[in-house]
Amino acid sequence: MLGEAVSNILQFHSYLQSRTDVRVRDYPLMQSPIEMTTILAAYAFFSVYVGPRWMANRKPFHLNTAMIIYNLSMVLLNAYIVYEFMMSGWATTFTWRCDLIDTSSSPQALRMIRVAWLFYFSKYIELLDTVFFVLRKKQSQITFLHVFHHAFMPWTWWWGITLTPAGGMGCFHAMVNATVHVIMYFYYGLSAAGPRFQKYLWWKKYMTAIQLIQFVLVSIHISQYYFMEKCDYQVPLWIHLIWMYGVFFFLLFSNFWVQAYIRGKRLPSANHNPKQNGSLAEPITVVANGKHMENGNAHHYTNGKIVLGKVKEI
Template identity: 75%
Template sequence: MFQAMLSAILKIYDYLLKRTDARVRDYPLMQSPIQMTFILLGYVILVLYVGPRYMANRKPFHLNTAMIVYNFSMVAFNAYIVYEFLMSGWGTTYTWRCDLCDNSSSPEALRMIRAAWLFYFSKYIELLDTVFFVLRKKHGQVTFLHIFHHSVLPWTWWWGITLTPAGGMGCFHPMVNACVHVIMYTYYGLAAAGPRFQKYLWWKKYLTAIQLVTILVSSHINVFTITPCLSHKEHSVGHFENTF
């Protein structure tokens, strides 16, 4: 029974690897989900067990300078990701209605793949958010939702970028997410800069609202593009099959 289940899992695994888009295979961490899985498991163990035990009898680290550099670097990085998404489709040729995945090797498609991979890679950098919490002994911010978000999102995005890395409505949400992160990390950077910047942070109460609105907008666009996309279903499937 166990051998049959293992055999079935391995067959599915091999099948999915064969379906991996050839255009992303040379990117770091894209050859197999194994590396990614070990990194994320290591992250969970570090922030839930190793880190708290290491800090148990130590005073919190004062990491204001490091946090300022980190947060504003993330602002710049996410702004660049948004720019790349716009220039590779959303601000140029996309219709904002029902855009199928581009399976070609056109410069625009390859640029979209690169933008998608940059977004994926940014999820690993964001793991430092939790590391800062642990080193500063902000245990109240290391919640289940926080850990779940940071450990599961890169894993799910790996499958998305390997199977359909270029274009379509699937890349709309990461673009919006990167926009939100520009705002979010701007706030974190200013907050880390000290009390003199507190007067500029009056919009803190709107952060959660901004996140919720962007989720609703992303969902709305995706839902209302399902109907027009259905008419292209046969073309999309056939185009996808001929790619491999």
């Protein structure tokens, strides 16, 4: 029985290797799903078990400088990803309608493959969002959905660029997501810079609107597939999954917008003062959009996930 199971796993592994696009096979973390699954499992284990226990009897780290550098670096990285997506087809040869997967080895196709892989790899860098929470003892921010989203995104994208690295209309949502991350990480960078930058963060309310626009654009673009007389997109399963993702998150963010900005139901304030190492923890006020305001200083945002109506991290 065990031998048969092992044999089936090995056969499936060989099948994946044979299906992996040869143009992306030599990129880091693309040789096997085992590597990336191991990394993401270790991330989840650290986030919910090892990290919190290691920090239990330690004071939180003050990482404002590191967070500023990290967030602004992510702004630059995502801006570069957007530029490369545009130059790889979206601003040059794509029709923005039924754009098929490019199976050639043309310079444009190879450029698209590189940026698709870079977008995938950026999701591993974003795991640092959670590491910062752990080291700063913001464990309340590390919800199940937060960890699931950070782990699930790179896991699913591995399958996407394994089969369709030059994804045509199926990569539009990645370009839009990277665009949103330019804005979001810029906001987080200013927030981490301290109270003197608060006057420049008057647009915090519109962060949710930016998210809604993202999901509207993704959903409208991918919905064209269902109304075209003919579109021979090579992997229609991706179309269905992208459409479901866009609609699902649009509904969740819309519900938050209604509750927070139309009905005025802000999230309740709560002061948490647990004694740790003989001192009181800083009071935290929870405000709309899942942001946190500590002692009147910078708002700390999680990067775009949703938990029971709260906007967590993006």
